[in-house]
Amino acid sequence: MLRRLAPYLALACLAIPCRSALARDNPPTSPTAATAATVSPQAQDLAWQKASAKFAPARKAILAQVAGHVSDGPFRPDWASLKGYRSPAWYDDAKFGIFIHWGVYSVPAFGSEWYSRNMYQQGTKEFAHHVATYGPQSRFGYKDFVPMFKAEHFDADAWAALFREAGARYVVPVAEHHDGFAMYDSKLSDWTAVKKGPKRDVIGLLAKAIRGQGMHFGISSHRAEHDWFFDGGRHFDSDVNDPANAELYGPAVDHLSKHDEILADDWTYVSQSWLDDWLARTAEIIDDYHPDLIYFDWWIGHPTFRNTLPTLLSYYYNEGAKRDGVVVNYKLGDFPEGAGTLDIERGQLTGIHATHWQTDTSISNDSWGYVEHDTYKSPTFIIHLLADVVSKNGNLMLNIGPRADGTIPQGAQDTLRSIGAWLKVNGEAIYASKPWRVYGEGPTEVVGGTFQDTKTKPYTAEDFRFTTGNGKLYAIELGWPAKNKVTVHTVTPDEKVTRVELLADGSHVPFTQDTHGLHLTLPPHPVGSDAYVYRITLAAPLKVSP
Known part of the structure; x- marks a missing residue:
């Protein structure tokens, strides 16, 4: 084996x-x-x-x-x-x-x-x-x-x-x-x-x-x-x-x-x-x-x-x-x-896991412990990784390596605070959430297995990850569309949507539904965000992953 x-x-x-x-x-x-x-x-x-x-x-x-x-x-x-x-x-x-x-x-x-x-x-x-x-x-x-x-x-x-x-x-x-x-x-x-x-x-x-x-x-x-x-x-x-x-x-x-x-x-x-x-x-x-x-x-x-x-x-x-x-x-x-x-x-799964799991990776690009002249992963990379892992019933444990004197490098601190700022606004879609019936949609495929976390290509505005909680469906968009319009194909007319909100500010997002999916007309691009969460209310109870 x-x-x-x-x-x-x-x-x-x-x-x-x-x-x-x-x-x-x-x-x-x-x-x-x-x-x-x-x-x-x-x-x-x-x-x-x-x-x-x-x-x-x-x-x-x-x-x-x-x-x-x-x-x-x-x-x-x-x-x-x-x-x-x-x-x-x-x-x-x-x-x-x-x-x-x-x-x-x-x-x-x-x-x-x-x-x-x-x-x-x-x-x-x-x-x-x-x-x-x-x-x-x-x-x-x-x-x-x-x-x-x-x-x-x-x-x-x-x-x-x-x-x-x-x-x-x-x-x-x-x-x-x-x-x-x-x-x-x-x-x-x-x-x-x-x-x-x-x-x-x-x-x-x-x-x-x-x-x-x-x-x-x-x-x-x-x-x-x-x-x-x-x-x-x-x-x-x-x-x-x-x-x-x-x-x-x-x-x-x-x-x-x-x-x-x-x-x-x-x-x-x-x-x-x-x-x-x-x-x-x-x-x-x-x-x-x-x-x-x-x-x-x-x-x-x-x-x-x-x-x-x-x-x-x-x-x-x-x-x-x-x-x-x-x-x-x-x-x-x-x-x-x-x-x-x-x-x-340092890896991911390609689908929803039946029991809870975890990935661990380092904020540093070269080491788990502190080494001189190291560089750090961007907040966007970590937030996208977190969204993907959580959508598949997992946790992310992010490593830092302090210096020998006990100080944490500023680059690591900056990334941590940026992640925290995003979670403060969008954490409703992450904490205590459960997987939906599918983890996501979009053209970017995750490379599964250990030591593969940096081999996935950057996500696009067509990539979504889904979570559920509080009776809501959350669609996390891993990019912003050029024309402020996007379609969530997995949400079909069978799942009748009654309301869509941008979680960052609670604003209403206009939408239509047809056989091609849920069509969203978005506001101007929010400043300084890394992933965009839509809180979707359905008329019927959610169908979640078994």
């Missing part, structure tokens, strides 16, 4: 040839590197376990808590039970959220948020940049960026106010990225934002500020991938091979796959100890911060997680059932269908 598309694994497997080729083409430059090149994945994992041994009592206590309460609610820790999950109403109604990639990788601000991995991948631009800028990885490794991550201008309240102004209804910061640095206060690591770097509980501060603005709070966990993320450093003289750094760099076992596109054929070593630690760390976040949403990146689809995931999901879903429900986002194929909420990364 196709479990993952090439773009991620192509990055993940970059510059990791077979061991014999490494020995031939990259002879060890020190005894440390020579030893690392011959150490088995099991031995590398044991080195990490040894470095993390002092956290064993706390880990054991959390796992006992999970075991004792995993079935305290409507769910059991098995896939048959978990397929009874449904996303909660608050999430289905929210439509628009903010994603935040912020961490130590914001310090080098080069390439992408995968700098932490690629700086150890020989032959990459990040590797060359690192050596030229900071020196060899044996003397200056990723760990040495941590003291530079001071977050001196971080203001959780200001961030939350901006996100509220942007029209977001939920916010999801990354609690731990692939780099293994926890942005929260953990009892299971010394490499946290409380103990090093910012010396503050970033996740705790954001949780309070975001909820204080009336939004829901979630977290993103990329801990699973950390098992192998620094493996490139095993193959030359780098600080990854120093046992003193094993707690931060993790096992760093070779991440190898027979086929880039088929995760089921991945034979990367994953120990039970790593799975237990992943479960404990995720449960710790649940118990300490009570997130309303958890977003998992793709590698939890690795077969070794299959027996651990049901325990975590049952524990979390049952905890969420005591309040107004929680969400787990997963990537295509990682869960049995129905056991969570599907996320299409």
Whole structure:
């Protein structure tokens, strides 16, 4: 079964040839590197376990808590039970959220948020940049960026106010990225934002500020991938091979796959100890911060997680059932269908999905985390994407990447505020809406699937997306017609229209109906808008998507 598309694994497997080729083409430059090149994945994992041994009592206590309460609610820790999950109403109604990639990788601000991995991948631009800028990885490794991550201008309240102004209804910061640095206060690591770097509980501060603005709070966990993320450093003289750094760099076992596109054929070593630690760390976040949403990146689809995931999901879903429900986002194929909420990364669906889903994309054109000289998507692009996704029963989670000092780039702020201004006027057609019997009409076809969101051609004035709510039909026009006249072909005479209004100002829009559709005579082109919403009243009850 196709479990993952090439773009991620192509990055993940970059510059990791077979061991014999490494020995031939990259002879060890020190005894440390020579030893690392011959150490088995099991031995590398044991080195990490040894470095993390002092956290064993706390880990054991959390796992006992999970075991004792995993079935305290409507769910059991098995896939048959978990397929009874449904996303909660608050999430289905929210439509628009903010994603935040912020961490130590914001310090080098080069390439992408995968700098932490690629700086150890020989032959990459990040590797060359690192050596030229900071020196060899044996003397200056990723760990040495941590003291530079001071977050001196971080203001959780200001961030939350901006996100509220942007029209977001939920916010999801990354609690731990692939780099293994926890942005929260953990009892299971010394490499946290409380103990090093910012010396503050970033996740705790954001949780309070975001909820204080009336939004829901979630977290993103990329801990699973950390098992192998620094493996490139095993193959030359780098600080990854120093046992003193094993707690931060993790096992760093070779991440190898027979086929880039088929995760089921991945034979990367994953120990039970790593799975237990992943479960404990995720449960710790649940118990300490009570997130309303958890977003998992793709590698939890690795077969070794299959027996651990049901325990975590049952524990979390049952905890969420005591309040107004929680969400787990997963990537295509990682869960049995129905056991969570599907996320299409940087992509769209070509039709209405039977259950609620989500797409996530970055406001930045080059990265999820902050990189210097980046550019940003236009408000029009994001608003059109939002309209398309919502018409198909989905949510949009839009990512931003703050600078290491905690400031949000002005270009990102400007786009967020423009989106918020549009939603303030037109949000009636977005928030708490439901799909119509068709999602839309027009000549522009969306390219479906992951990593396709920028491949769709620009929309035109003939492209409409439909939503329903408050007993009304909303037609969202993704352009303005040259002659101020337009026909909505999908609205047939069988659906007798009694009134059409321009939602922006409530003004009446003259119309006629015939077998070719609903013909609108529009007012002069509104200034400064990106999509135009018509509120349509029908004589008979709406026929909505099943």
